[in-house]
Amino acid sequence: MVAIVSTVAYLGLEARSVEVQVQLIPGLPAFNVVGLADKAVGESRERVRGAIASMGLSLPPKRIAVNLSPADLPKEGSHFDLPIALGLLAAMGVVDAEALADYVIVGELGLDGRLAPSPGVLLAAIHAGAEGKGLICPAAQGPEAAWSGGIEVVAAPDLLGLLNHLKGQGLLAAPQPGAVSEGAAGPDLRQVKGQEVAKRALEIAAAGSHNLLMVGPPGAGKSLMAACLPGILPPLDPAEALEVSMVQSVAGALPGGTLTRTRPFRSPHHSASMAALTGGGLKVKPGEVSLAHMGVLFLDELPEFQRAVLDSLRQPLETGTVSVARANAHVTYPARVQLIAAMNPCRCGHLGDASLACARAPRCAADYQAKVSGPLLDRIDLHVEVEAVSALDLTLPPAAEGSAEVAARVAAARAVQSARLAGTGARTNAELEGEVLERFASPDEAGRALLAQAAAAMKLSARGYTRILRVARTIADLAGSEQVMRIHVAEALSYRRRPPTN
Incomplete structure (x- = not known):
């Protein structure tokens, strides 16, 4: 038998x-x-x-x-x-x-x-x-x-x-679903002194799930603003929570069956290996980019990561999945993440201050920033310069608007996107492409002319052009405008990285 x-x-x-x-x-x-x-x-x-x-x-x-x-x-x-x-x-x-x-x-x-x-x-x-x-x-x-x-x-x-x-003796009680955790409260945007431009870029990134790069001297508040992002993002809906929980279940990170509606926030150290970031190992476990699925992947000190490790993120950022190929297995994990990156302008971090900058400036800045490849930077929708915080800024009272007010605007913009994109397969403006992008994100005549002029002047790639349209669509949603206007395109262009000048 x-x-x-x-x-x-x-x-x-x-x-x-x-x-x-x-x-x-x-x-x-x-x-x-x-x-x-x-x-x-x-x-x-x-x-x-x-x-x-x-x-x-x-x-x-x-x-x-x-x-x-x-x-x-x-x-x-x-x-x-x-x-x-x-x-x-x-x-x-x-x-x-x-x-x-x-x-x-x-x-x-x-x-x-x-x-x-x-x-x-x-x-x-x-x-x-x-x-x-x-x-x-x-x-x-x-x-x-x-x-x-x-x-x-x-x-x-x-x-x-x-x-x-x-055998019918001593029957076991049926288990009940685990609790739903709201997650621990993070820092509030009221704690950020000044940095109005960076906070505006953070709000746009949250509203459309766009990738964001913050460049600025040490102590300017880049890490603090990144930590504030989960507090302004909308909670996971039931379907998204189940997707996130499936990844955590495979990774053995679902203690007590507790699900959370807070979006994941993963912040790996810059010494992380490629397998740690994208997944792999002997049993092909999910990496940080998959554990951050439907949430935020924060990479602080971006140029300090190994270049090959950073470049391994190019495919996941484009497709929303990461494929790990091994001799005995070929595994695909979801990786629809919002990349938030922060970096100093140079190794010493004080490029803009002649009294603090090192003797190699500005050459050291070019060498330091060149550690991040152009194709990866092209996949980042928003680039913002974060200015140093002065002593006067630190004496200012807390900002009138905090995370709660910004989160309300972000939630309203996300609701508009969900209604507009129903049945298209996309969830946010960051996923717009092809016919759907053309249908919902085409600017008016003045906006189209400005974008064409800027594309030539800024030498935008096809990917960069598409990402400008996506960001402009999000800015229009935050403004409550059904049509993408010239002013929305102009603001989106202001957050785009300029080509280097010789």
């Missing part, structure tokens, strides 16, 4: 069906797991053996063969422990195999039989719902699995409790 139970293997944000086939074969005692399993899956033999022994059972003196089908699909992770254990118990006659047929099973086992959390349970629950099955998972991840909705979730604290539930 072959006992068969269902589980999943994760490939990016996709859960693929895996059959765990267990057979007891007469012969010398052995315990073999086959089917392109990694080291963690191979080690499950000892965890399964210990968990079964903790219940007072012993393995039969036979050869135990476990096949993970399909055999050519890589199997990674400790979540195969529980399906292997239940398949083995079904082959031994301890549990009815038919009782397991209607479930997808995931979970890591401890030597004492307890079920420990493993990454990806939300994906497994969504997959189980698509297959018309229920889910068996650890009790700690029951609230996470319950977010999938509409499926039976059996969340057990240990193997013995699960067996009692399957």
Whole structure:
């Protein structure tokens, strides 16, 4: 007899069906797991053996063969422990195999039989719902699995409790979806002294989900303004929250099944590797650009990142996805992020102040800024110069407008965009392209003439031209204008990087 139970293997944000086939074969005692399993899956033999022994059972003196089908699909992770254990118990006659047929099973086992959390349970629950099955998972991840909705979730604290539930003894309560967290409050824009131009650019970036680069001396408030951005962005809608939670589930960053409506804000250090930023590693985990999906990726000290690492962001910023290719896997993660970058004008940071600038100015500024490639800068919609904060600025009272007032205008602009772009596949102005861009972002005659003149003078690329139109559309939305006017195009052009002069 072959006992068969269902589980999943994760490939990016996709859960693929895996059959765990267990057979007891007469012969010398052995315990073999086959089917392109990694080291963690191979080690499950000892965890399964210990968990079964903790219940007072012993393995039969036979050869135990476990096949993970399909055999050519890589199997990674400790979540195969529980399906292997239940398949083995079904082959031994301890549990009815038919009782397991209607479930997808995931979970890591401890030597004492307890079920420990493993990454990806939300994906497994969504997959189980698509297959018309229920889910068996650890009790700690029951609230996470319950977010999938509409499926039976059996969340057990240990193997013995699960067996009692399957036999109708000591039934386990159905888990409830985890709490919804609003996230911790960040700094308020009232804390920013001066910097009206930069704050205006930040508002435009938030309203249209545009990329923003702030260039200015140290201590000017660039990092503070970036930290204020989550406070003016609209909260995630239910569909977006589920997308974000799926990425966090695969990364094992969804404790207690708690979902959040606050947009992610990721700020990796400039020593981050390419795998840390775009994803990768032995098990191809999502990187910072995917963990910031539907949120903000803040790169402080932009030129200090390795150039190859920065250039690896060019494709994700353009397509909203990141593809990680390895010899044994090709994984695609979502990466629809808003890039906010900050940098000093030069290495010493005081290019505009002759009393503080180093002896190599202005040559040092050209060398420092050249560390960031032109193609990456071309993908940044808004470029703003942040001036140094003077002692007089620091004595000023707090600004009349804070994050709440700016957030209200941003929310109104986003609502207009959502209504306008319904059915187009785009969510914000930053995603406008092709016919949709032409339809909704074409300026009036005067605006078109100004844009054509500026495109020649500023040597705009086709991408730069498109991004000017997107920003102008957002500025018009903030002004409550249905038509993109010349004044909106002019402001959008003022935030565009000029070509270097010799």
